Amino acid sequence: MFSPQGPSLRELCIQALSSVERGYDLLAPKFDHTPFRTPDSFLGATADALSELGPFDHGLDVCCGTGAGMLVLRSVCQGGITGVDFSAGMLAQARSAHPDATWVRADARALPFTEYFNLAVSFGALGHFLPTERPALFEGVYRALRPGGLFALPIGAPPPLASVSHLATLGFDLAMRVRNAVWRPPFVMYYRTSPLPALRDNLTAAGFTVTAVALTVLGRRRDGSSRCTLILARKPADLTDAHSRTMSPPLVRDCVTST
Template identity: 65%
Template structure:
């Protein structure tokens, strides 16, 4: 699962026994060499699905990457936005890695990074596109309302909040039991160890996420994406949630 440049078992153990913020500060230099980084095929498919949906000749003016990590999603926003792109994360280490990844001569759109908590985003009507990749599992179900409300507030009228979401694996699959076991281990860990490390794979079902987005004021659709892997029953393995602010 990990390349030779990735973290050691000891480093992963130290991370898992830290807070979410501290854990990602420690993991940041090697994060892109782990399977936790969103695969390029998903990033590319997301960009393709959103292309042409912007208000300015199919492009968006300003884009926001919520929980940007090391900046994997910044390239998606740069391909879709023409004015500016902002990446937000609360891990200083991840933001440092993201800034290093875009080091070099400035180009359009400009990219800036900001340390902020996604549950209290400091923006109002500043963007017409927001994305997030692989971050929802770091929020307890009760916290999603604050995240979605903050994104809704940050978007201009007509703005889009988009993110990929995986279809649940069938109960007879190995992946189903792997994710179930992982979540169970994390719950036990958080019962007996402080500070908590919030990372759950099974708390962000499409139904729950759709309900929370609608409660925040979004109109929600789920778009199919080209090249999505198929499940045994032939249905797509993931889709793109597109939530629009009226």
């Protein structure tokens, strides 16, 4: 499951008993050698789909981690690209790998941007947000986008009920619920709390117009449906006053403190 450069079982246990922020600070130097990093095939399929909708100007990766999503933004954005994450350790790795990007430390539930970006993306982060926290996340992304801006969010299809993957994710989520019930600080990471209908509802409530594209290049399930869907949430264009606004650049300071 892990390469020799990845974390040991002891390191994973220490990280799992930490807060989300502290856990990722500890994992950061070895994160790219784990299965948790977004696969290149996933990134490539997203970039190909977005290339047909762009080009875009400024791009934002929400919960950027070590910066894998920068490969997508760089391929479709003509302006500056920015990553935001609340883990200082993950941002340090991202900054080292992509020194030409802008990096902002902030809580994604309170993004410090206003109408600056044309494109926002996020990869594999939804499990770190409870369903009650998603509205604040999506409202922040909506606020960060210019009128007409796009939020692209690829998600995998749920595994079949009789599959090993279904049982594994079910078992993982149950174990995390038990862990969080008996241990503090909590570590929020669940695989089964972000179904597509709920995401659509949350994005629509935030003001987005939501469509979806099947990323069939990543394979199909036995029933013929795609293994991965790219959610496309568009902020409505407001041509009346969009051109009269002065767009301010993203903040480039730490916006959260360790907890």
